[in-house]
Amino acid sequence: MKEHTVKLAILKTLSQGGFHSGEELGEQLNVSRAAISKHIKGIQGWGVDVFRVQGKGYQLAKPMQLLDQNVLNQSLSSPVELIPIIDSTNQYLLDRVNSLESGSTCLAEYQEKGRGRRGREWISPFGANLYLSMYWRLDAGMAAAMGLSLVVGVAIVEALEEMGLNGVKLKWPNDLYYQDRKLAGILVEMSGQAGAAAHLVIGMGMNLMMSDATEGITQPWASLSEVAASQKVDRNQLAVTMINTLQSSLADYELQGMSGFVERWNRLDNFIGRPIKLIMGPREVSGIARGINEQGAVLLETEQGIESYIGGEISLRPSTQ
Template identity: 85%
Template sequence: MKEHTIKLAILKTLSTGDFISGEELGEQLGVSRAAISKHIKGIQDWGIDIFRVQGKGYQLSQPLQLLDESILKASLNAPVELIPIIDSTNQYLLDRVNELESGSVCIAEYQAKGRGRRGREWVSPFGSNLYMSMFWRLDAGMAAAMGLSLVVGVAIVEALEKLGLNGVKLKWPNDLYYQDRKLAGILVEMSGQAGGAANLVIGMGMNLMMSEQTEGITQPWASLAEVADKEHIDRNQLAITMINTLNNALNDYEIYGMSGFVERWNRLDNFLGRPIKLIMGPREITGIAKGINEQGAVLLETENGVESFIGGEISLRGTES
C-alpha cells in the first residue's frame, strides 16, 4: 500500500477533472516532475486515462469519484475495510476467515488479480467499477450454502432498485444482466469442515463506467451508467446500499432458506419463458427457462417435461454462453 501512496494522492488531486501541472503536483507531494511522470505512467497501467497537454498539465479523461472509507464506516454497522489497490478482495478475506467477524467487508478501487467463476479473470480497472467481498459464517454448514449465489444476486438487484436503478435481471446461477449483457458477476468461495460452520466469502464485481476500450473484455457487457442513464453514480452510496441489503438477505436466508427467495429470483430471471441451452461439459440441453426451484436448481421445460439441473452454464439458444 505504501508504494501506492503518491499515485493515490495524484488521483485524489486530479479527481475533480481539472488540469494540474506536473510542477504543481511535485510541489504538493514533495517529489520531482520526473517522479510525477513515472507515477502517472503507473496510474495509466491501472486502466485510467490521463491526458497531458503542453502548458496545461495533466487531466483525467473524466472526473473520478473515489471511495471514502470514513463515509462507508459512518453508514455501516458491518466492519468495512477499503484497500484501494489489492490482488483480490476475495483472497484477502479468505486468508483471514479465522479472525473476521461475520459480515466483514473488503472493498477495493483496483484488483490486480480479480477472478470470476471457474477461475476466469475479472478485468478490474481502477475506479471504474465496484469490487467488493463479504465474509459470512453460515452456522448451518456447507451443505446449506447451496444456491447462495442466487440469494446474493437477488440482494444486489434489490439494492439497485432501492436506488431507482431498474431493469437489471439475473442470469442463473451468478450473473447480473442488463439488456442481455453482463453487468456484474458473483463469486462465492467457501471453506469449513463437515459438521461445522461454513466460512463463506462472497465476491461481487460490477461494471459502473467501464470504458468501451477496456482491454480483456471478451463478451458483450453493460455498465451501470447505462441503467442510470447518467454519467455520475455515487459509488459510496451504491456500496452502502448493497452491503446493507446483502446483510439483510443473508440473515433472511439463514432463517428461511431458499424457499424465501424463489419468487424473488424468478421475478428477476433474465431468461424466464425464453428458449435457452444449458451446457454441462460435453452435454447440451435445450428448453424453455422456467425459473428456479427451492433447491436453487434451474428449471427447463424440455420434450421430457419440466426438468431441474444444478450445474452448467446457460445462454440464449443459438448464442454463446
C-alpha cells in the first residue's frame, strides 16, 4: 500500500476538479515534477484517463468521486475496510475468514487480480466501478448455501431500486443486466467442513462509469451511469445502501431459505417469458424461460413441459433461433 501513497494523493487532488500543475503537485507531496510525471503514468496504467495541457497541468478527463473510509464508518454499524489498491477483495476476505465478524465488508478502488466465475479475469479500472466483498457465516452449513448468488442478485437490484435506479434485471444465476447488457457480476466463494458453519465470501463488481475505451471485456456491457441518466450517483451512498440491503437479505435467507426469494427473483428475471438456450458444456436445451423454483433451479418450458436445471456450469443466453 505504501508504494501507492503518492499516486492516491495525486488522485485525491485531481478528483477535486480543474487543472493541477506538476509543480503544484510536487510541492504538495514533496517530490519532483519528474516523479509526478512518473506517478501519472502509473495512474494511467490503472485505467484512469488523465491528460496534460502545456502551461496548465494535469486534469482528469471525467469527474471522479473517491470512496471515503470515514463516510463508510459513520454510515455503517458493521465492520468495513476500504483498501484502495488490492489484488482481489474476495481473496482478501477468504484469507481472513477465521477472524472476521459476519457481515464484514471490503471495498476497493482498483483490483490488480479481480476475478469472476470459473477463474475468469474481472477487469477493474480505478475508481470507475464498485468492487465489494462481504463475509457471511452461514450456521446452517454449506448445503444451505445453494442458490445464494440468486439472493445476492435480488438484494443488489432492490438496493438500486431503493435509490431510484430502475430497470436493472437479473440473469440466472449471478449477473445483473441492463437492456440485455451486463451491468454487474456476483461471485460467491465458500469454505467449511461438513456439519459445521459455512464461511461465505460474496463478491460483487458493478460497472458505474466505465470508459467506452476499456479493453479486455468480451461481452456487451452497461454502466450504472446509463441507468441513472441525469441522476448523480454517490458512490459512498451506493456502497452503504448495498451493504445494508445485502445484510438484511442474507438474514432473511437464513430464516426463510429460497422460498422467500422466488417471487422477488421472478419479478426481476431478464429472460422470463423469452426464448432462451441453456448451455451445459456440449449440451444445449432450448425453450421459454419460466423463472426459478424454490431450489434456485432455472425453469425452462420445452416440448416435454417445464423442466428444471441447476448447476454452477450452466450459462444462459438469448436464443438465436
